[in-house]
Amino acid sequence: xxxxxxxxxxLITVTGKKLTVTCSQNMNHEYMSWYRQDPGLGLRQIYYSxxxxxxxxxxxxxxxxxxxxxxxxxxxxxxxPSPNQTSLYFCASRSGPNQPQHFGDGTRLxxx
Amino acid sequence: xxxxxxxxxxxSVPEGAIVSLNCTYSxxxxxxxxxxxxxxxxxxxxxxYTYSSGNKEDGRFTAQVDKxxxxxxxxxxDSQPSDSATYxxxxxxxxxxxxxxxxxxxxxxxx
Numbered sequence: 543x544x545x546x547x548x549x550x551x552x553l554i555t556v557t558g559k560k561l562t563v564t565c566s567q568n569m570n571h572e573y574m575s576w577y578r579q580d581p582g583l584g585l586r587q588i589y590y591s592x593x594x595x596x597x598x599x600x601x602x603x604x605x606x607x608x609x610x611x612x613x614x615x616x617x618x619x620x621x622x623p624s625p626n627q628t629s630l631y632f633c634a635s636r637s638g639p640n641q642p643q644h645f646g647d648g649t650r651l652x653x654x
Numbered sequence: 655x656x657x658x659x660x661x662x663x664x665x666s667v668p669e670g671a672i673v674s675l676n677c678t679y680s681x682x683x684x685x686x687x688x689x690x691x692x693x694x695x696x697x698x699x700x701x702x703y704t705y706s707s708g709n710k711e712d713g714r715f716t717a718q719v720d721k722x723x724x725x726x727x728x729x730x731x732d733s734q735p736s737d738s739a740t741y742x743x744x745x746x747x748x749x750x751x752x753x754x755x756x757x758x759x760x761x762x763x764x765x
Contacts, residue, residue: 645697
């Protein structure tokens with residue numbers, strides 16, 4: 543089954559404790575993105591990647607890092623999480639620039 | 655000012671009603687427009703994808719784009735309780751790198 547898998551689905555952690563949210567897709571897609579979803583603000587793009595080792599900032603990249611060492615994986619790294627990064631995070635992938643995005647089911651992060 | 659504005663609702667309609675969902679945007683560089691449906695605890699799923707001004711129909715769904723007014727709409731005919739979800743509009747420019755989403759409209763279709 544074609545899918546985008548995120549882990550963990552839920553995480554409660556504390557300020558300053560480094561964490562990684564993994565994202566894996568099994569569709570051989572070149573393009574991948576990370577979004578955060580907050581009430582009243584909708585989905586906002588954090589980072590995107592156009593291929594292995596090619597990444598760029600979205601609209602809200604501050605406090606986040608990404609890497610794309612393999613085509614299927616696109617982890618989101620919070621080096622020193624803060625409470626304002628409490629949010630619902632989505633990973634998405636697509637096969638080409640003008641192709642539709644496939645989303646994972648989300649990761650709910652709570653940072654105390 | 656947000657790039658994309660969308661009324662959050664909630665919108666409550668009886669089964670069988672025609673639903674109209676709308677977004678406005680400010681960036682004239684946007685050329686590709688999408689509507690997503692998001693059920694609770696799930697990721698968004700693509701419903702409609704349009705380019706340029708005009709209408710596109712797919713079953714009970716019609717997407718409409720008016721680039722001169724920077725206004726897009728999604729119409730749902732014969733709405734069903736299973737259509738109850740949050741609907742997100744999204745758009746991007748020709749480079750397809752960055753996507754901009756509305757905040758979503760929550761729809762409830764009552765049996």
